[in-house]
Amino acid sequence: MHPETLAIYQNRPDDANAGAVAPPITLSTTFERDADGSFPHGHVYARTSNPNRNALETALAQLEGGFAGLAFSSGQAATLTLLLALRPGDHVLIGDDAYHGTPALLEELFHPWGLTYTRVDMTNLEAVRSSIHENTRLIWIETPSNPLLKIADIQAIADLAHEAGAWCACDNTWATPILQRPLDLGCDVVMHSTTKYIGGHSDVLSGTLIFREDNELYHRVRRYQLIGGAVAAPFDSWLLLRGIKTLATRVKTQSATARAVAEFLSRHPAVEVVHYPGLESHPGFAIAQKQMLLCGAMLSVQIRDGAEAAVRVAGQVRIFTRATSLGGIESLIEHRASVEGPNTTTPQNLLRMSIGLEHADDLIADLDQALFHAKPL
Structure with a gap:
């Protein structure tokens, strides 16, 4: 089966x-x-x-x-x-x-x-x-x-x-x-x-x-x-x-939304790099295509202006929830390095996102406004 x-x-x-x-x-x-x-x-x-x-x-x-x-x-x-x-x-x-x-x-x-x-x-x-x-x-x-x-x-x-x-x-x-x-x-x-x-x-x-x-x-x-x-x-x-x-239905829907979010972020001038294996620019794209059906609903981004800018972006979201963990029906965002503590090897300007079941357009709009309002004065 x-x-x-x-x-x-x-x-x-x-x-x-x-x-x-x-x-x-x-x-x-x-x-x-x-x-x-x-x-x-x-x-x-x-x-x-x-x-x-x-x-x-x-x-x-x-x-x-x-x-x-x-x-x-x-x-x-x-x-x-x-x-x-x-x-x-x-x-x-x-x-x-x-x-x-x-x-x-x-x-x-x-x-x-x-x-x-x-x-x-x-x-x-x-x-x-x-x-x-x-x-x-x-x-x-x-x-x-x-x-x-x-x-x-x-x-x-x-x-x-x-x-x-x-x-x-x-x-x-x-x-x-x-x-x-x-x-x-x-x-x-x-x-x-x-x-x-x-x-x-x-x-x-x-x-x-x-x-x-x-x-x-x-x-x-x-x-x-x-x-x-x-x-x-x-x-x-x-x-x-x-x-x-409901695992298959949830994960397939979340994965499709994550790809749309990743593509949007890859074009945004405030984003330094998007880590998502469904993008052709990702170093592991070819292997992911070989061993994965879809590339999942997790992604991370590095914000161009550094750690403080990344924290400001997370602070400006309205639909995303600022929380640890992943895989739920709600979209989550977090500044990962501050969660992992002083011995972390995670880049300080990285935000990790777990994409939920909200509409892709709404999540993209939320990130767009957060990236805009998080610009330094």
């Missing part, structure tokens, strides 16, 4: 009690044994499994074309649990432009524990190849990257990882399984902050790991999920299953 059909078909509940079309929420934390001590429905305790979380994990695996999915309490919890499956002394390769929370995990939690890591430009395959060590066990791709929207060649990097005996994981949050399926391109694991597009309404915190096949890595991470307990809650799982049903 196509992803649009799977999103609906896989979500159909099997409700023997009422025949409900929408799945019921199972909030119970514990489940009754039969007289012989067995568990007839397969559930023991909510940390181990829950009907809503099981349904979510199955749906996510189906969408990404994977063997199995694991749902966590946040995207960070998912990433942390995957890194826990490595061993002290292992080496991780990660992009030089990645969600700032991922290298923070490596530096603050795992480096003292014994993991080493290297940051590299994932768009440069020779740099990736030369950065692989004998003890490299994981190559972590993020494409499009956050916040510069660099495009990495997933299949080529997965091949390099496997040649070195390493696993390859991809943060697919910005693309979603509707626009890009890294497992089909050779990745072993896909991570999503399902808080973003999969939830889609800025009202649920969760994350997932989806595995291509039944292997040692999957079983290790599954065990750590059970022991660590950072699992998605029943109501969060229910909200995410509801979000999946």
